[in-house]
Amino acid sequence: MAAAMKKNDAHKVTLERTLFQTLWATFAQPLLQTVLPHFLLGLVIYAPLNWTLYLKDAQKLPLHWLFPLFWVSSGCLAGLACVVAKWLLVGKKKEGEAVHIWSIGVFLDTTWQAFRTLVGSYFMEMTSGSIFFVLWMKLMGSEIELDQGAYVDSMGALLNPEMVEIERGDEGKVKFGKISIEEGGFVGSRAIAMPGVRVESGGCLSALSLAMKEEIVRSK
Template identity: 70%
Template sequence: MYVKFKLRPYDESIGEDSGKVKPIGILPPETGAIPRAENETRPLLFLADDFQRRVNSPGGVRYIFQLQVRPVPHDEAISDIALDCTKPWDENEFPYIDIGEISIDQNLTSQESERLEFNPFLRCHEVDVIRASSCAQSASIDHGRSLIYEICQHLRNGEPLPEAWRIFIEQSDVKVDLSGCPMAAALEKNEVKEVTLERTWYQTSWAIFAQPLLQTVLPYFLVGLIIFAPLNWVLFLKDTKKFPLHWLLPIFWVTSGIMVALACVVAKWILVGKKKEGETVLLWSKGVFMDTIWQAFRTLVGDYFMEMTSGSVLFGLWMKLMGSEIELNQGAYVDSMGAALNPEMVGIERGGCVGREALLFGHIYEGDGGKVKFGKIRVGEGGFVGSRAVVMPGVIVETGGNLSALSLAMKEEIIKSR
């Protein structure tokens, strides 16, 4: 659902702004400010002064908090119009709902008000800011405003601007020049220490001597232990019951294959556990070492049996056991071992499809202090990821979206339907 909120004066006799913006001209490019009327003699901050005066008056200032609710339109053009914050929604079709009363009866000092943080992203999980992936989308106005509010709050309080925000401003579709802001101009870039490949002597020793053995010997040793029992059973039936070996070997292969697949699931939860979206781990940490061991075991299990089942319900069930969110009963289809690199980071809705040899990377090395970051990949209803396509963390294939074969979807890219 899309939701708009509004504060209406408690006194219904007081008029209110409809919210519709009526352009009166083009803003001056050098300042971006609307010039004052020639006959305007009131102080620049007269509205702030008037509000503070009314707050200090008996009874303070009272508002009614209202919401407008509308379903998310399926049509992209209608959805974009609905997200245009300069155009009010039809109150007859989407009436305002009174939620509660807000009373303000005390003014803060200038220092206290400057320390306040207005951040729309501090919210309950049921509500979110509607994101935009391009400045051409209507949602980009509110999305950008929510980010700029937080940046300006840092500047007002003289706090260093995080490097990530500097990069955001520099790489934004719409260039933002903060050189005219004294606080922004005075900010110095944080020095980034190159610790990406830094590791202790014992981590180096482990990576050189122990890790290669664990990634080669241990997986084969585990598979050997697992298939020993069914192999021994097959040989027993051959010797005692005189069953033909060519009938017993297929049974042995399928049985042992299912057993090693289940062992891979158990190993995944023991060695790796469940990663969370947005979680970061150090490159040389124990968690990464354990993950590489499991990846080696998963590769061996795939070569032994599971890759032959890709595209079947059995393969999808195997991924679900390892944490994937796949709607198997709704026709979701996975035909690639590359989708199981980080199974808990994969979500495929009804009718979603992942083609042969596609790679779904649920993790990425960002180089920030030598960390690996995890991000979820979502394939919407009827979405398609083509053969040998490469998908990075945070990618969303929207409903009906199509990522062509051999394509690359960059981190947090949105694949739209055409």
């Protein structure tokens, strides 16, 4: 019995951390998550920027005509660098996998998440719904076919790309439905009402809440 208790205690996950882990999380990790992603992005866009300036001087082209080409080319390279960083720093996660909160794996994951967020803001968010975004998701481990479109409103959905699986349902059709709000009904800020939802008189769909398809929000 005593041996079993010791074994269970050894595998118990706690929030305790060593002095080194505390110093790292307080000072080093924040710098790593801010400096390293911007440094990597700077390295990625260096070559396209030089190429753009070379075309400007060699072909005597106006710089403002070359900036869109620079942005697209550097954005694609940044997306590819994000994929490489994902597999080098994080690797493939398994469903149900558990790691210690202060482990090196979590530190590397948060560093990659910072770089992914930066790349998303720089370029990849703009491609959502296109084949470029689908290819980006697939290269990072998502199960999605290239002929499927995927619009992701929040980059938080790609925290763990390999856990994202998008299937084609209802033969790829988009179904529209009315949303009915009766007099005295209330829909809060950023609440989501799916097609067919009806908010009765006096009913309240609170802020940030979700009403599923054909749900009736009744008065209390």
